[in-house]
Amino acid sequence: MDQLKAELDRIFAAKERRRKELAALPYPEKVKMVIRLQEMTAPILRMKGKTVQVWKTSQNPGSSSKQGDS
Numbered sequence: 001m002d003q004l005k006a007e008l009d010r011i012f013a014a015k016e017r018r019r020k021e022l023a024a025l026p027y028p029e030k031v032k033m034v035i036r037l038q039e040m041t042a043p044i045l046r047m048k049g050k051t052v053q054v055w056k057t058s059q060n061p062g063s064s065s066k067q068g069d070s
Contacts, residue, residue, distance in 0.1 A: 014070075023026050030060070031057075032057075034055070035054060035057065035060060038052075038054040038055060039054055039060070042054055
């Protein structure tokens with residue numbers, strides 16, 4: 001049991017560190033991360049027949065609102 005508790009403590013400490021790292025990022029970096037997640041999930045959602053629009057920025061002008069063929 002002590003080994004399990006130690007592993008859980010390690011995992012939760014790592015999660016807390018990661019959350020603090022993400023919170024410390026500048027706002028534009030956070031927006032880039034959201035856009036990247038949108039780009040990653042858009043094809044899956046389109047395959048399910050959803051209408052998806054990825055946010056447009058000057059860095060990703062070509063990633064706009066392609067619609068699925070459903």
